[in-house]
Amino acid sequence: MSGIAASARDGDRTETARAGAGEIAIRGVTKNYGAGKKEFRALEDIRLTIAANEFVTILGPSGCGKSTLLRIVAGLEDASEGEVAVDGATVVGPGADRGMVFQGYTLFPWLTVRENIEYGPKLRGVPILERRAVSDRYLRVTRLEAFANHLPKQLSGGMKQRVAIARALANGPKVLLMDEPFGALDAQTKLEMQEALLDVWEKEKTTVLFITHDIDEAIFLSQRIVVMGAGPGRIVREYEVSLPGERSPEVREHPAFLRLKRELTGLLKHKEEA
Amino acid sequence: MANAGEEIGTAAFGGAASEAARTAGSSQAARPARRQRIRIFEDISRRAFAVTAVVSFAVLLLVWSILSYGKMVNPVFLPTPGAVVKTFADLLGTQAYWHHIGISVFRVTSGFVLACLVAIPLGLVAGTFRIGEAFLEPPMEFIRYMPAVAFIPLIMVWAGIGEWAKILLIFIGCFFQLVLMVAADTRQVSKELVQASFTLGATRWQAIQTVIIPAVQPRLLNTMRLMLGWAWTYLVVAELVAVNSGLGYAIMKAQRFLNTDQIFVGIIVIGLLGLISDRIFAFLNKRMYPWV
Numbered sequence A: 001m002s003g004i005a006a007s008a009r010d011g012d013r014t015e016t017a018r019a020g021a022g023e024i025a026i027r028g029v030t031k032n033y034g035a036g037k038k039e040f041r042a043l044e045d046i047r048l049t050i051a052a053n054e055f056v057t058i059l060g061p062s063g064c065g066k067s068t069l070l071r072i073v074a075g076l077e078d079a080s081e082g083e084v085a086v087d088g089a090t091v092v093g094p095g096a097d098r099g100m101v102f103q104g105y106t107l108f109p110w111l112t113v114r115e116n117i118e119y120g121p122k123l124r125g126v127p128i129l130e131r132r133a134v135s136d137r138y139l140r141v142t143r144l145e146a147f148a149n150h151l152p153k154q155l156s157g158g159m160k161q162r163v164a165i166a167r168a169l170a171n172g173p174k175v176l177l178m179d180e181p182f183g184a185l186d187a188q189t190k191l192e193m194q195e196a197l198l199d200v201w202e203k204e205k206t207t208v209l210f211i212t213h214d215i216d217e218a219i220f221l222s223q224r225i226v227v228m229g230a231g232p233g234r235i236v237r238e239y240e241v242s243l244p245g246e247r248s249p250e251v252r253e254h255p256a257f258l259r260l261k262r263e264l265t266g267l268l269k270h271k272e273e274a
Numbered sequence B: 001m002a003n004a005g006e007e008i009g010t011a012a013f014g015g016a017a018s019e020a021a022r023t024a025g026s027s028q029a030a031r032p033a034r035r036q037r038i039r040i041f042e043d044i045s046r047r048a049f050a051v052t053a054v055v056s057f058a059v060l061l062l063v064w065s066i067l068s069y070g071k072m073v074n075p076v077f078l079p080t081p082g083a084v085v086k087t088f089a090d091l092l093g094t095q096a097y098w099h100h101i102g103i104s105v106f107r108v109t110s111g112f113v114l115a116c117l118v119a120i121p122l123g124l125v126a127g128t129f130r131i132g133e134a135f136l137e138p139p140m141e142f143i144r145y146m147p148a149v150a151f152i153p154l155i156m157v158w159a160g161i162g163e164w165a166k167i168l169l170i171f172i173g174c175f176f177q178l179v180l181m182v183a184a185d186t187r188q189v190s191k192e193l194v195q196a197s198f199t200l201g202a203t204r205w206q207a208i209q210t211v212i213i214p215a216v217q218p219r220l221l222n223t224m225r226l227m228l229g230w231a232w233t234y235l236v237v238a239e240l241v242a243v244n245s246g247l248g249y250a251i252m253k254a255q256r257f258l259n260t261d262q263i264f265v266g267i268i269v270i271g272l273l274g275l276i277s278d279r280i281f282a283f284l285n286k287r288m289y290p291w292v
Helices: A002-009 A013-018 A066-074 A113-117 A119-123 A128-141 A157-169 A187-204 A215-221 A249-253 A255-273 B002-026 B046-069 B081-092 B095-128 B130-144 B148-159 B163-187 B191-199 B204-239 B247-256 B260-288
Strands: A024-033 A040-050 A055-059 A081-086 A098-101 A175-179 A207-212 A224-229 A234-240
Touching: A024 A066, A040 A066, A040 A081, A040 A234, A055 A066, A055 A215, A066 A081, A066 A098, A066 A175, A066 A207, A098 A157, A098 B191, A113 A119, A113 A128, A113 A157, A119 A128, A119 B204, A128 A157, A128 A187, A157 A175, A157 A187, A187 A215, A207 A215, A215 A249, A215 A255, A224 A255, A234 A255, A249 A255, B046 B081, B081 B095, B081 B260, B095 B130, B095 B163, B095 B204, B095 B247, B095 B260, B130 B163, B148 B163, B148 B204, B163 B204, B191 B204, B204 B247, B204 B260, B247 B260
Parallel strands: A055 A207, A055 A224, A098 A175, A175 A207
Antiparallel strands: A024 A040, A024 A081, A224 A234
């Protein structure tokens, strides 16, 4: 925390934020709901390590516990067994080092776009001029300059989610947790947002843990895909995504992309039948 | 009346609809498809709404006029609209009546403001923390079903028959309901917003300050608006017992002399005061919370 605040002062906070930081270790996480006869196991012995600056997607059908896992990493829920550590520090609750983007936007409706982005720095007591500099930067990164003084209700779904991403990043988190952030957007906006996210990630280089049930989205965005299955939620398989060059929209036509898509589709279909 | 009805149709559905209506009239056999005029949940124009509202008042006035001017009811029981308007003007011309209005407004405001000052913080605590809910709500749920009016004898023992007695009755009438309603408002604040603030580094206290309190305000103001209506009801009850001032007293006195026109005026004045305060709250809500 203090490291982030200090580096904000010399105006290049993210350089420090990304320096070797943001490794997530999920160690044998199990999650049970209810008790006795009604006990239900949502997650079973999840083991996963995500390197600093890595972009990992967890892909799985609804009800496989992928959102629960993300919420445990965020500290919004407790694991029944096992633990999560970020850069070696055990997670005991939510904190500013793990920024989160929810599917339902969750912007503060009474704050303007700029005020939403400045929310985290303001809580930490960052002086107004530095806060302004941070929000300017992230308004630019997410191309929202023209909407700085708008209220959330005046924005489209895609723009709202840009604000949510900017708000999370403005806090200089080590990792960015994204819970199906584009799930509520229309197809065209979704594609635009995916490119925008990659663009931002390339600039910021924070660790990203991204949840989705959309196979195309997973392949397009991530360096690594972790497939989860249901009943109880567990990791089924992992894939390294190696696509050539820059991720432009055309990459969706690439044979490697299509091959992986076919494989993942088959895997998920098989899982559902089983 | 018939004209007004026509107005509504035209205003609501525009020229196209009235054209369709004309076509329908000219060739009944063909029965061209026509939009229904009154549709479930669908909006109507502002003008159609206003016209309908005016018509509704007009109907009320008409029924009243027929019953009173037509001598269908003894004028002692039901004065004519004309007589009520005349009494209204006469009474508002006297200083004594303005004194009644003033003291009533004072009592309502005092009781209501006191209830808000105590109930809102408690409601926020009960709505925010489960343990607060467990501590505060069960007794409140129990007490709120005790009719406030039944407390009058007790209040007279506690507070005598002075100003505090009236204020206390209004306070009791509003307080318990208010705590429960504020708690319910607080629980409606999006849990995800609170969680978002936590992931942005907020402490528990900061989440209350920067999320729950701003988020609950529009609903809170609306709850206060509803509650103020209740405060006026309790005021009249309070002023029916052992007082010599206030609108409730004026109504009671009029009843003793069978001056029904004065009773009408008293009720209408209270209604108008309620309407004014209600509009003020509605205005504030729009003005203060443009983000809703």
